[in-house]
Amino acid sequence: CAHKNIQFDYSKIGVNSDHYTILAQSNDVKSEYCDVIDISDDEFVREHKVGYSELCSIHYLYTHQYLVKDLDYIGICHYRRFYVDLLIPGAIINEEVVTTNKRYLWHDNYSEYADYHYIKHWNILCDIIKTFHNQYYGAFTEMMYAKDMHHCNMVVLPKHLFFEYCEFMFGMLGLFDDTLGIKNDEDTHSHIKGNWYMFKACAIPDMSIQVRIQGIVAERLTDEFIREKSNKYSVHESKILKLFNTGELKNTWENSIPLVNDKEDEDLSQ
Numbered sequence: 001c002a003h004k005n006i007q008f009d010y011s012k013i014g015v016n017s018d019h020y021t022i023l024a025q026s027n028d029v030k031s032e033y034c035d036v037i038d039i040s041d042d043e044f045v046r047e048h049k050v051g052y053s054e055l056c057s058i059h060y061l062y063t064h065q066y067l068v069k070d071l072d073y074i075g076i077c078h079y080r081r082f083y084v085d086l087l088i089p090g091a092i093i094n095e096e097v098v099t100t101n102k103r104y105l106w107h108d109n110y111s112e113y114a115d116y117h118y119i120k121h122w123n124i125l126c127d128i129i130k131t132f133h134n135q136y137y138g139a140f141t142e143m144m145y146a147k148d149m150h151h152c153n154m155v156v157l158p159k160h161l162f163f164e165y166c167e168f169m170f171g172m173l174g175l176f177d178d179t180l181g182i183k184n185d186e187d188t189h190s191h192i193k194g195n196w197y198m199f200k201a202c203a204i205p206d207m208s209i210q211v212r213i214q215g216i217v218a219e220r221l222t223d224e225f226i227r228e229k230s231n232k233y234s235v236h237e238s239k240i241l242k243l244f245n246t247g248e249l250k251n252t253w254e255n256s257i258p259l260v261n262d263k264e265d266e267d268l269s270q
Contacts, residue, residue, distance in 0.1 A: 001057030002029045002079035003049065009033055013241060014087035022079065023057040025049050037067075051188040053215040054078060054153050055169070062166035068159065075156025083154070085238040095236035098156035099226055102148040102237060109220065110144045117216060118195060121180075125217055128175045129224075133168065139228035143220065150223045152240065153215065161233070165225055172221055173214050188213060 003025040010020070010033045022029065022036045025045055029036060039045050044063070045056045052059070057076055061068055068074050075098065077083060083098060085091040092098060105112050113122050129140050143149065157165055182188050192211050210216075226235060 001025065001054045001076050003053065004079075005029050006031075006079055008243065013082065013243075015082065023060060023076075025056055047184040048214070050185040050211055051182070051214040052173075052218075053212055055173075055215060055218055058153070058166060059170060062163065062170065065163075071159060073156055074159050074162040075154070077154055078152065080243040081152060081154065082241045083156070083238040084241050085236065086156070087241065092236050092238070094234070096158060096233040097161070097226065097229060097235045098238055099150050099222075099235065100152050100154050100237065101150075101239050103151050104148045106147075108145045108147055109149055109223075113220070117210065117213075121176075121213065121217060122220075124179050125172075125176060125220070128172060128179065132175060133172065136168070136224055136228055139224045140220075142227055143224050149219070150226055150237070151219055153218050153222050154240075155222060155226065158233075161229065165222075168225060169218060169221055173218065176214070176217060182213075 001023045005026070005028050007030070010031070011017070015034070017034050020034045022031055022034050024036050024038050025040055027038050027040045029038070039057065039060045042056075042060055044059050048059075049056050054076065061074060061076075077086075083100070086098065110122065113119060126140065126144075130137050155165070177183065180191055182191050188211055192213065229235075
């Protein structure tokens with residue numbers, strides 16, 4: 001999924017164009033190396049792309065199932081984040097669920113959320129799960145007190161499980177938005193701006209991050225979903241390869257390589 005244009009020869013990192021399609025949330029996204037589907041005119045994408053970010057691409061697949069009718073597995077990665085093990089032929093065999101490697105924290109997920117975001121949102125999420133999706137409440141509690149979590153809203157699932165994931169995710173986020181009174185991008189910005197004083201104590205009181213409220217909440221829901229399904233399905237945690245710009249913060253839990261111009265003669269396949 002991509003929300004901005006990026007000219008990069010994905011074949012240099014092992015991306016097979018037969019296996020990847022770019023879902024473009026902006027009509028200026030172009031690629032010579034993968035098929036591109038412009039989803040920028042989709043109503044849900046237009047109204048939710050700021051807060052939902054990569055979830056817009058997931059929602060598009062969920063509501064346009066004819067695109068994936070012939071597939072056994074469905075999943076997403078980001079235009080600058082890829083599963084390392086899916087770039088290596090034969091690296092994953094007979095695994096049912098693929099997701100990111102866990103990010104390990106100094107303290108539990110609840111405390112981390114309180115440090116970086118608005119803890120009231122977590123408590124609202126907890127109440128919604130307990131009331132409407134109680135079957136996931138045990139996994140949510142486990143995630144809440146765990147010191148690790150799968151990040152990035154990246155997961156590859158068998159098709160039937162992918163649609164179950166979508167039903168859970170967008171059902172939860174719909175209730176979450178209704179509780180906060182958020183309906184579109186403008187409402188999201190207004191909500192964050194209206195509660196700005198509550199974010200001042202955060203370690204990162206940055207509106208550009210906080211405005212992705214649904215995407216941030218969804219990372220916790222995705223981790224919760226994976227924990228719940230790990231009782232029935234085998235889960236493979238892949239390291240993540242991140243393309244980054246010079247001077248950009250590199251996450252220590254990701255393998256990072258510099259984003260080079262596709263005209264440069266640099267072999268990144270190693």
